[in-house]
Amino acid sequence: METKPSNGSPAKFVDQLVVPGDVILDLSTMAEQTIKLGGGLRQDCDAISVIKAGILRFSKPNKYWVESSQKRYVPCAEDSVLGIVVDCKPDNFLVDIKGPSVAFLPVLAFEGGTRRNIPRFEAGTLIYVRVVKANPGMNPELSCVDATGKAAQYGALKEGLMFECSTGLSRMLLSSPTCPVLETLGKKLPFEIAVGLNGRVWVNAGSPSIVIVVGNAIMKSESLTKVQQKIMAEKLLQRVQQE
Amino acid sequence: MPEEGEKEEMVTPGEVLGKAADLKAGKGAYVAPYRSSEIQYVFSSLTGLRHTLTPPSDSPDQRPTVEVIGHKARGAVPEAGSVVIARVTKVMAKTASADIMCVGTKSVREKFTGVIRQQDVRATEIDKVDMHLAFRPGDIVRAVVLSLGDARAYYLSTAKNELGVVSANSTAGETMVPISWTEMQCPLTGQIEQRKVAKVGS
Numbered sequence: 065m066e067t068k069p070s071n072g073s074p075a076k077f078v079d080q081l082v083v084p085g086d087v088i089l090d091l092s093t094m095a096e097q098t099i100k101l102g103g104g105l106r107q108d109c110d111a112i113s114v115i116k117a118g119i120l121r122f123s124k125p126n127k128y129w130v131e132s133s134q135k136r137y138v139p140c141a142e143d144s145v146l147g148i149v150v151d152c153k154p155d156n157f158l159v160d161i162k163g164p165s166v167a168f169l170p171v172l173a174f175e176g177g178t179r180r181n182i183p184r185f186e187a188g189t190l191i192y193v194r195v196v197k198a199n200p201g202m203n204p205e206l207s208c209v210d211a212t213g214k215a216a217q218y219g220a221l222k223e224g225l226m227f228e229c230s231t232g233l234s235r236m237l238l239s240s241p242t243c244p245v246l247e248t249l250g251k252k253l254p255f256e257i258a259v260g261l262n263g264r265v266w267v268n269a270g271s272p273s274i275v276i277v278v279g280n281a282i283m284k285s286e287s288l289t290k291v292q293q294k295i296m297a298e299k300l301l302q303r304v305q306q307e
Numbered sequence: 308m309p310e311e312g313e314k315e316e317m318v319t320p321g322e323v324l325g326k327a328a329d330l331k332a333g334k335g336a337y338v339a340p341y342r343s344s345e346i347q348y349v350f351s352s353l354t355g356l357r358h359t360l361t362p363p364s365d366s367p368d369q370r371p372t373v374e375v376i377g378h379k380a381r382g383a384v385p386e387a388g389s390v391v392i393a394r395v396t397k398v399m400a401k402t403a404s405a406d407i408m409c410v411g412t413k414s415v416r417e418k419f420t421g422v423i424r425q426q427d428v429r430a431t432e433i434d435k436v437d438m439h440l441a442f443r444p445g446d447i448v449r450a451v452v453l454s455l456g457d458a459r460a461y462y463l464s465t466a467k468n469e470l471g472v473v474s475a476n477s478t479a480g481e482t483m484v485p486i487s488w489t490e491m492q493c494p495l496t497g498q499i500e501q502r503k504v505a506k507v508g509s
Contacts, residue, residue, distance in 0.1 A: 107479075107496050107498075108479075108496075109495060109496065168400065197439070199398075199439040201397075201398060201443070201444050202398055202399060202400070202438075202439060203399070203400070205400060
């Protein structure tokens with residue numbers, strides 16, 4: 065495969081849009097160092113090439129990855145996601161997490177879970193879970209307990225409204241410091257929200273009108289910059305207060 | 308066909324081999340009443356050569372066993388205790404499925420499925436086995452048949468040093484080189500992947 069290695073300096077690609085086939089790093093021109101490759105990058109002998117279109121990101125000291133936003137979710141270990149229970153088996157719940165295959169949630173993976181107190185989830189229950197193992201080709205494994213064994217907000221979500229968005233938007237909603245749209249809305253309206261990295265968001269509030277306002281604001285902020293988000297959220301709040 | 312010195316004759320399915328009172332039914336033969344009468348006869352169920360085996364002298368039942376060996380050369384069939392070569396098709400949380408390709412040194416003619424359970428992957432620390440770190444889909448493994456298993460698959464085991472992954476491809480597509488009993492390395496990219504590797508050679 066003839067690749068014209070670009071002159072090995074990845075700096076000019078960082079934070080730029082890259083497409084599959086771009087060679088961002090030529091290992092033969094670099095000295096002995098360890099480089100960590102995240103998603104979207106592949107090693108072909110000495111060249112690191114891109115396999116997913118998106119923005120190339122770099123974090124010190126040596127991590128490279130490609131960030132892209134899509135409706136599809138690729139399960140990854142240690143992600144917190146919103147799943148919908150599809151079926152119950154003797155050992156596992158089958159949960160749909162918008163991935164290529166249905167995921168298994170072991171019946172005992174709850175805080176203080178024993179064979180005696182297995183939770184009764186019906187088909188259609190929305191749950192906030194953590195992905196434990198996500199190997200290619202195998203069904204992902206989930207858990208309602210965090211790494212230390214505590215429940216930590218995982219479990220079934222009651223009432224409220226769940227809507228779907230892109231994975232990029234969920235990552236933005238979860239970024240710290242708090243993203244502007246949530247911050248502006250949170251100052252005036254009381255609501256609770258759960259964001260899944262698989263492109264699902266759940267909102268609950270005292271009255272349905274607040275839920276809808278928050279949901280619409282989030283869906284509108286998909287392609288807005290931080291300043292635009294703040295302006296949009298404030299305008300929305302003004303109209304709500306007028307009514 | 309003229310009878311050979313060892314009394315081998317060609318029989319067809321449904322042919323009477325003798326009375327059940329005189330003979331025991333072995334492989335390829337079965338016992339059933341003759342039409343509507345109550346006398347049990349031994350019938351053949353295959354097309355092939357009929358063999359008579361003399362009973363051991365110390366058994367209480369002194370009837371000779373008659374069996375029919377199919378005359379067509381058939382592929383090997385896995386039996387309990389035989390060493391098989393299989394290709395892994397699916398890896399799941401507690402089991403791995405594999406298609407059996409050879410039994411001993413002979414290849415099979417029909418599709419046989421085997422299943423390797425989590426507790427049969429290795430001999431030590433069997434409840435801490437991570438199936439994904441032992442096998443991947445597409446690996447060629449050498450395993451021993453534990454039993455005929457259930458209706459769907461044979462039960463296989465790789466719990467010995469000389470059993471396990473014999474050949475595997477890395478994610479880059481190259482055949483990997485084993486470097487220890489848990490790791491294999493891709494010669495192209497240098498990436499190390501975990502498998503339950505079989506110890507090949509002396």
